[in-house]
Amino acid sequence: MVEAIATDLSYTLSRHELTSYFRAHYRILKRLDHRLTEWLVGLPRNNILFGILEYIAEGLILKHHLPGNSSPLVPVSALEDVHRRYYTGVFSREPRRRVEESLIRHNYRPHIDVVVAREDVGFGVLRKKHIDECVRRLGATPSSIVVVSDSPADLEKGRILGTVTCGVLTGYHSERAIRMVNPDFVFSSLEEFIYSKLL
Numbered sequence: 678m679v680e681a682i683a684t685d686l687s688y689t690l691s692r693h694e695l696t697s698y699f700r701a702h703y704r705i706l707k708r709l710d711h712r713l714t715e716w717l718v719g720l721p722r723n724n725i726l727f728g729i730l731e732y733i734a735e736g737l738i739l740k741h742h743l744p745g746n747s748s749p750l751v752p753v754s755a756l757e758d759v760h761r762r763y764y765t766g767v768f769s770r771e772p773r774r775r776v777e778e779s780l781i782r783h784n785y786r787p788h789i790d791v792v793v794a795r796e797d798v799g800f801g802v803l804r805k806k807h808i809d810e811c812v813r814r815l816g817a818t819p820s821s822i823v824v825v826s827d828s829p830a831d832l833e834k835g836r837i838l839g840t841v842t843c844g845v846l847t848g849y850h851s852e853r854a855i856r857m858v859n860p861d862f863v864f865s866s867l868e869e870f871i872y873s874k875l876l
Contacts, residue, residue: 678821679763679821679822679823679841679876680763680764680815680817680818680821680822681763681764681765681766681815681816681817681821681822681823682759682763682764682765682766682822682823682825683765683766683767683768683791683808683811683812683815683822683823683824683825683835683840684765684766684767684768684824684825684826684867685767685768685769685825685826685827685828685831686767686768686769686771686776686779686780687769687770687771687827687848688750688827688828688847688848688849689750689825689826689827689845689847689848689867690749690750690751690767690779690780690783690785690867691747691748691749691750691779691783692747692748692750692847747779747782747783749783749785750847750866750867750868751785751866751867751868751871752868753783753784753785753788755867755868755871755872756785756788756789756871757788758871759788759871759876760788760789760790762876763876764790764791764815764816764817765788765789765790765791766789766790766791766792766793766811766812766814766815767780767785767789767791767792767793767811768792768793768807768808768810768811768831769792769793769794769795769807770795770807771794771795772794772795772796773792773794773795773796773797776792776794777792777794780792790815791811791814791815793807793810793811793814797810798810806834808824808831808834808835808838808840809834809838812824812838812840819838819839819840820839820840820841822840822841823840823841823842823843824838824840824841824842824843825843825844825845825867825870826842826843826844826845827844827845827846827847827848827849827850827855828848828850829844829850829854829855829857829858830858832844832855832858832860833858835860836858836859836860841861841862842858842860842861842862843860843861843862843863843864843870844856844858844860844862844863844864845863845864845865845866845867845869845870846863846864846865846866847865847866847867862875
């Protein structure tokens with residue numbers, strides 16, 4: 678039985694405006710994404726190379742976010758409906774100030790119980806797992822928590838923790854890359870998942 682929903686912020690709850698430089702390379706990154714994911718998934722999580730690559734990827738994406746420019750991907754009414762029935766958590770690699778600003782801007786904040794940001798878990802090669810911390814703070818058993826994300830790495834971590842995993846296709850990862858980590862479900866968006874018969 679589902680007790681809680683933990684969702685990624687970027688490209689799951691909201692979409693950031695990216696710099697023109699990043700947008701110009703978006704299609705190339707999308708094309709290479711499934712190959713890179715296939716290779717990374719084969720590496721053990723304590724592999725220093727995996728940590729370095731993850732750190733570079735995080736830094737690249739954050740560097741090309743335009744501050745204050747994000748658009749909601751989920752109607753407030755949908756999130757409100759979920760919050761009536763389940764505990765809700767948001768995890769992000771971004772700084773807390775930016776996370777809170779985004780949640781407030783889109784009127785999501787009243788419907789979120791737990792927020793885990795960069796300061797809560799660290800950043801880069803030595804950072805702790807942000808999904809672990811979100812699951813811990815939600816206080817439910819992992820098997821009763823659904824982790825929703827556009828990131829194959831997040832979905833794989835959720836699966837390792839024993840949560841139900843749901844991939845969404847609103848980010849820059851290809852559907853093939855998402856399916857490579859074998860999530861329990863794949864939906865086009867978080868909104869589609871919310872209104873599915875699974876909840």
